Amino acid sequence: MAIYTRTGDAGTTALFSGQRVSKTHPRVEAYGTLDELNAALSLCVCATHHPQHRRFLESVQQQIFWFSAELASESEQPNPGQRYISTEEIAVLEATIDAAMSRVAVVHSFILPGRCEAASRLHFARTLTRRAERRLVELSADIAVRQVLMRYINRLSDCLYALARAEDHDAHQRHIINEVTRRYLASTCPSTIKESSMSLSFQELHQLIRSAVARAEELHVPVVISIVDGNGTPTVTWRMPDALLVSSELAPKKAWTAVAMKSATHELASAVQPGAALYGLDTHMQGKIVTFGGGFALWRNGVLIGGLGISGGSVEQDMDIAQAAIAAIDVRTYQ
Structure with a gap:
């Protein structure tokens, strides 16, 4: 036609x-x-x-x-x-x-x-x-x-x-x-799992908590201390007496965020601002991601072996306590 x-x-x-x-x-x-x-x-x-x-x-x-x-x-x-x-x-x-x-x-x-x-x-x-x-x-x-x-x-x-x-x-x-x-997924790839011997030992977990508690007591700030492994799975959480109830929610999220993003949580703040590469990350992840200080990724020999989250004081105090704890064991906060 x-x-x-x-x-x-x-x-x-x-x-x-x-x-x-x-x-x-x-x-x-x-x-x-x-x-x-x-x-x-x-x-x-x-x-x-x-x-x-x-x-x-x-x-x-x-x-x-x-x-x-x-x-x-x-x-x-x-x-x-x-x-x-x-x-x-x-x-x-x-x-x-x-x-x-x-x-x-x-x-x-x-x-x-x-x-x-x-x-x-x-x-x-x-x-x-x-x-x-x-x-x-x-x-x-x-x-x-x-x-x-x-x-x-x-x-x-x-x-x-x-x-x-x-x-x-x-x-x-x-x-x-x-x-x-x-x-x-990159943090849980086979190369990381293969080097599971690089995970935090019981003694190191204990030392992290003891050192964090000691520094928190010096600052007169009761905190919650949370540690996850290199896959983001919770390993241990310790709540000091009188620590804020909300800190029991925030500390594990800080530790998980540090592992998930392979970055200290305070370094994410600029990345989620309007116009930045991860703008809206904190809201779109339904509150699971934390973008203020107190969470640190733990690295050893280039392998991500865990994350530490501290919550209870000001952002500066939480970071101070976390850094004091990390300094007590053989890990780095960067790759």
Whole structure:
């Protein structure tokens, strides 16, 4: 079946009424731009990782067909067999905007458009939506355009922006989870397990606790001392009398974080700030990661053999106590 008719070879096209107009007619420019937008939305559908976003965008594509059909018709009377954009579709756009923006940080300046493929394509579709809006405004100078169409196209560009922000946010979250998993798996690789003889001995565990307690008593700060092995598995936790209850939660997390990230916890603070490589790590890991001082990775001959976490005093006091304990045995806090 041939799809060509040759009727447009002279630079004209037919409206629904059959009237032939120039392909540069404002009405054709308007629904032609909507056609470009719909093609761009197809790319967004393919790029998104969210089934919910995919379903929403596909519904918008159907609505763009209704929109285009209305612009291609000169009739001012509704066609009983035709679907039209209504306030109901606008309400769905606004609800989608609110849901997406509730998941992302507030920004007070311009942002670069898209840090992942899905967000980039959504931003591109957003710019086409803005162009379609400009074409619609131009068309409205010549013919009556329903106000609901103006509201819809304006809200759609905001919606695509919100979805792009959400896609970037979630892509960043996936990156953080993958990075933490990679580092943790690296810490439990066969080469580490093979050198299990390098693990902390009972005497060293005892010495760590004794030295930490001695320094804490000098500072008059009751603390909780937690030690994990090179795989992040808890080995021992000691709570001094009158230590804060919350310290029993924080000390093991500090020790685990030091092993999982192969880094002292105070060194992570700058890495989780806005714009840094691990921004949002502390929140996305549901509180399991600690990014303030008191946790140290324990290394021996280049092998990660454990982690020490101290909690109960100020950050400076916790670090002081941990360093005093580490100095009492044959380990390093760096590889």
